[in-house]
Amino acid sequence: MRSSILTLCLAAIAVAATGCSRDAAPPADPAAKGAAVATADPKAVAEVDEYSYSQPDKVRTNDLALQLKVDFDKKELSGSATYTLDWLDKSATQLVLDTRDITVEKVVGERADGKWDDLTFAVAGKDKVLGSKLTIESPQRNPRIRVTYRTSPDASGLQWLTPAMTEGKKTPFMFSQSQQIHARSWVPLQDTPRVRFTYTAHVTSPQDAMVLMSADNDPNAARDGDYSFAMPQKIPSYLLAIAAGDLTFQPISERAGVWAEPAMVKKAATEFADTEKMMVTAERLYGPYRWQRYDILVLPPSFPYGGMENPRLTFATPTVIVGDKSLVSLVAHELAHSWSGNLVTFSTPKDGWLNEGFTSYVENRIVEDLYGKEAADMEKVISRNELAAEYKEIDPKLQVLALRPGTLSDPDGASSSTVYTKGAWFLQFLEERYGRDVFDPFLKEYFNHFAFQSIPTTKFIEYAKANLLAKHPGKVSEAELDEWIYQPGVPASAPKTVSPRFDAVDAARTAWLDAGTLPDTVATAKWSTQEWVHFIDGMPDTLKPGQLAALDAAYHFSGTPNGEIAQRWYPLAVRSGYTQANAAAAEFIARVGRRKLIMPTYSALVKTPEGLKLAQDTFAKARPGYHPITTASVEEVIAKAQAKPAQ
Template sequence: MRHTPLTICLALALAMTAGCKKDATTPADTAPTASTAPATAADAQARIDEHSYAQPDKVKVKDLALELKLDFDKKQLAGSATLALDWLDKGATQLVLDTRDLAIEKVLGERADGKWEDLKFELAPRDPLLGSKLTVQMPQRNARVRITYATSPEASGLQWLTAAMTEGKKTPFMFSQSQQIHARSWVPLQDTPSVRFTYTAHVLAPKDTMVVMSADTDPKAARDGDYSFKMPQPIPSYLLAIGAGDLVFKPVGPRSGVWAEPTAVDKAVAEFADTEKMIDTTEKLYGPYRWDRYDMLLLPPSFPYGGMENPRMTFLTPTVIVGDKSLVALIAHELAHSWSGNLVTFSTAKDAWLNEGVTSYVENRIIEDLYGRERADMESVIERNELKEEFTPENTALQALAVKPGVLKDPDENLSSTVYTKGAWFMQFLEQRIGRAEFDAFLRGYFDHFAFQSISSKQFADYAKANLLDKYPGKVTQAEFDAWLYEPGVPSTAPQVLSARFDAVDAARKVWLDTGSLPAASLTGKWTTQEWVHFIEGMPKTLAQEQLAALDAAYHFTGTPNGEIAQRWYPLAVRSGYTAANEAISAFLQRVGRRKLIIPTYKELVKTPAGLKLAQDTFAKARPGYHPITSTTVEATIAEAAGGKPTQP
C-alpha cells in the first residue's frame, strides 16, 4: 500500500489502521501450500497477531468460497462464505473468526456424508477496534463451515458511491479496502496476515455493473450481472478485494491493463503505459511474476490511499494521473508488492516493514532502471526529508522496524516513515555494504525461499544472517544489522543520497527568499513534480502574504490539479494566513479523499478558530464522498481540536 499519511496514524486512525524452502520455479498456475508452522517457540510468540481473534495454531482456513449479491440500494453484500478448514490441534472443537458489523444469519457445518447441519455459534460484543469475535462450536471438527451473513451499510472496508459521486455520473460505484483489518467487515474469516488461503467467488450484481476482484478477472468478461472468480494462489485476508461500477478495460501490455470508468480509461492507459516495462525490469532483478496478470482498477478520488496492491488487480487513486508520468512511482510500488508483500508477507502488523520497506526499495530500483538514477535519488531525498520531520522523541517506540509486542494498539499505528522509508534505507545500506549484484541475488533467493508464506522479522533476520552476514564476512556486523532492525531512529551507518537537481532548486529558492527574484522560467519550465515538491517543502514555516501571492501569480499553485503539490502548498498557505486560497482549499478537500494528500491541510486548518470552522464546513460537504477510513481520520482531527471525541468506528 502506498502511502499512509505521516504522523496522523498515531492516534487518529481508530477505524483501521512468510517457513520451509520452496521451489524457486513454482509455476504461477499452481496453488502452493500455505506457510508451515514456525520452527521455534520464540518465533511462534513473534507470530501472535494482537489484532485478530483467530486461533490459527488450532485450526486454519485454507480456502474460501464466496456467494454474494451486491445491492447498491441497501449498500450491502449478502450471501455466504464457505471456509475449508485444516484442523491442526487434535483437541480443538471451536472455530474462532473475526467479524465487524456483520449480521450473521446462520452457520452450517458439512458432515462426513456431505450433508450440512446447523452449528451453534456466538457473536461477542463489538470491540471498537477489533470488531466482534465469532465463535462456532464444531464438536465434529467439520471439514467445511458455511456462514450466511450480510454486511452493514457502514462497513469500514467498503465504500458505496452514488452515481452522482462518480466521474461518469451514470452508475453507482463500490470498492473494498481490506488492509489492515477491514476484510472482517465484509467477510467472516481469520483476518490476520499469518493465514493464507485460496478463494473462489460468485457475485451477482445489477446488469449494468461490472464486477472485478483480486483474482482471475477476465478482461473480456461480459457485463451481465453474473460473475465468477478464482484465486489459485494463497493470499492473506487483507488482499481480498472487490470493485463494481461502470467499468471498461483497455490493455497497456500483453499481461496488464486498466479497468476504469469510460471517461477516465484513456488518460489512465497513457499514464500507465510503462507498466509492462516495469514488470520486465522486476522479473530480471528478482524472478518471475507469479500472479499471471497485473491489471489496475482506477478508483474514484475518494479512495483513501495512493494504491492497494491487491494481487492481479491493484487499486489506484486517480490523483496519480497528472499527464507526465511523474507520479508513476506509485505503480512501481504496487507492482513491487507482487514480490514483497503478496508473495512474501509479513505475519503481523508488527513486521509491516517487511512488506513496505522492502517494497519501497524495489520500487526505487524499478524507477532507477526505467527513468534514471537522478529521478530515483530525488524520490529518496523527498522520503528521507519526510522521515526527519516525522521522527520525534515522542514516537521513538514506533521507530524500530521490528516493533515490540503491545506497542501497536492499532495495526495502522505504524509510522509510515519507519515501515516505508527506514525499511528501504536499511535495504540500501545492505546493498551498498554487500554489493548490488550480491544483494540482488540475496533478495531473489529470499523471495523464492519464502514464496507464498507469511514470515516474521525474526525469520528475515535468521535468513539474512545465513545468506548475507555469514556468507560475506566483514561486510556487515551483527551489531550493525541489529541496530537497523531493533533500535529507534536512523543508524549512523545510513548511506546518504544527494541530488544535484535538488541543489539547483535549493539555490533558486534561496535567491528568491533573499532578493525576491523568482527563478527564471527557462529553469522552472523543466522542473518535474519532484522538484516543485522540494521547492515548496524547503520554504520557511510561514511566508508573507505578498510572497505567497507572488508565487501564486507565477506558478498557479492554488487550484493545482497536482495533488502532491497541493499537499504541500495548502498547509503552507493556511499556516501563513493566506485566505485567498480558502475557496480552492475547500474545493480540493471535497474533491479528493486520499488521506496522504488532504490530512496535512486539515491538521493545519484546525489550529485556528477560523480554520477550524472552514474544516468543519468543508468536512460536512465532503463526508458523503469520503471513504469510512478517511472520514474517521478527519473526524478525529476535527474533534481533537474542538475538544470533543470522535465517533468510534
C-alpha cells in the first residue's frame, strides 16, 4: 500500500488512534484483548503466520480457479473456488482454509478418474480478527477441491456502492481490498502470504458493469457482462483483487494505462502521464518489470487507502488527482511494489517492512531520478518528522522492523511509520555505508534471487550478511544490523537529510508566528504540496482563531481540494477553536473515505462535546459511503470518546 510522505497522515502525537497512519491502521495496543505478551526471540522462531488457520506445511494451494457472479442487488459474490493442491505431508487428510462471514454451500473433491465426490466440511465459530476456520476432510487427498459459496453483504474485503456514491451517479460500483487478511471475506483460501498461487477467474455481472481483476485485463475488452481472467505469476492472497462498475480505459503507453469512471479517466491519465518514465527508471535500477502490463484503476473517493499494489492493476484513490502532479509519488510507490512486495513478498505480516520499507526506499529513488534530489529529500524529511512524532506515543514493541510473535492481535495494527519510514531509512543507511555502486546491484540481485518467493526477515539478514557484510567487510557490523532490525527507535547511525526549501518554509513560518507577517505570495505561489504540508506541520499544536482566520483568508485552506493539506489544516482548526472551518471540515470527511485523510479530523473533533456531536452527525450521513475498514476506524474513535468519563 501507499506509504510515502505524500500519503501520510498526521502522526500519532496529534491523533493517537487515527486509524490512518501511512494509510494503514493505527498502531495497535499490544496489551489489547487477544494480543499475547511476546517473549520469543524473533530470530529463533519458526516461520508461522499467526493470522491464518491454514496449514501450508501440510498442503498448499498451487492454483485457484474462480467462478463468480456479481450481484449488486444482494451485494453478494456467489460461485465457486477450485484449488489445485500439493499435499506436502503424506499423512495429511485435511484442507484448512480461512473464511470470514462466508456461507459455504457445498464442497467436492476430484477423484483420480475425473469424477467429483462430496466432501465433509465444518465451519468453526467466528473469531473477531481471524474469521472462521473451514476444515475440509479429504481422506483421498484429492488433487483438486471445489468450494461453492456466497459472500456476506458486510464482507470486510468488499465495498458495494450505490450509483449515488459514484462519480457518474448512474451505475453501482464494487471493489475489493484484500490486504492484510480481508481476502478471506470474499474467497475461502489459505489467506497467508506464505502461500503463492496462480489463478484464473470467470466472472459474470450486469452488462453495464465492466469487471476488472488483478490479472490480464484487456484494454479492448467488450463490456458484455461475461469476463475471463488469468494470472500466470504466483501471487499471495492479499493481492487478489476485483472491481466492477462504469469503467473506461485511457492508455498512457504501450504497457500502461488508466481505468476510471468516464468523467475521471482523462484527468487521471493526464495526472499519471509519467507512469512509463517511472517504469523505465525502476527497470534500469532494479531489473525488468515482470508483470506484462501496469494499469491503474482510479476508484471512487470511498477507497480507504491511497493505493493498493494489486499486480497489473494498482487501485488508487482519486484524492491524489489535484491537477499539478504533486501527489503522483503514490504511483511511484505502488509501481515499486512490483519489485518489493509483489515479486519478493513478506512471508508473514510481522515482516511488513520487507514490503513497505523496501518499497518506500525504491519509490524515493524513482522520485529522485525523475523529479530531482530536492523533491526526494522533502519527502524523507516529512516522513521522518512524522516517525519521530509517532515514536513519542507508541509502545517500543511496535518500533522494531521484525515484530515479535504475539505483538499484534490484528495485522492491520502495525506501526506504519516503522514499516514504511524506518524500513526505508535502514536501506538508505546501507546505501550510504556501501555506496550506490555496491548497494544498487545488491538490491537488484536481491529482487532477482528471491523473485516470486515469500520470505521472512531472517532470510534477508542471511542474504545481506553473505552479499554485503562478508563481501565488503568493515562497512556495517552485525551489531548495527541487529540494532536496526530488532531494537526500538531509530539508531544514532541513521543518515541525516536536510532540505533547503524547507529551511525557507521554516523561516517564513517563524516570521509569521513572531511578527504576524504572512509569507510573501510571490514565494508561496511556487510552493509545492510538500512545502505547504511542512508549513502547517510545523505550527504549534494550537493557534488563536484570529491567526487561523488570517491564514484562511490568504491561502484558502478551508475547502482546499488537496487532501494532504486538508488532513492537516482541519485538525489544527478544530484544536484551535476555529469554528469557521467546521462546515468545510464536515464536508471533507463526509465526501472522502480515505482513512489517513479523514481520521485526524475525526480524532480532533471527538475531544470536545461539541466536536463529538459534529463527528457523530457527519458520520451518520457519511457512513453508507464509507468502506467497512474506514467505518470500523471511525466507530472506534467515536466509541472511545463516548466511553471517556466527563472531565
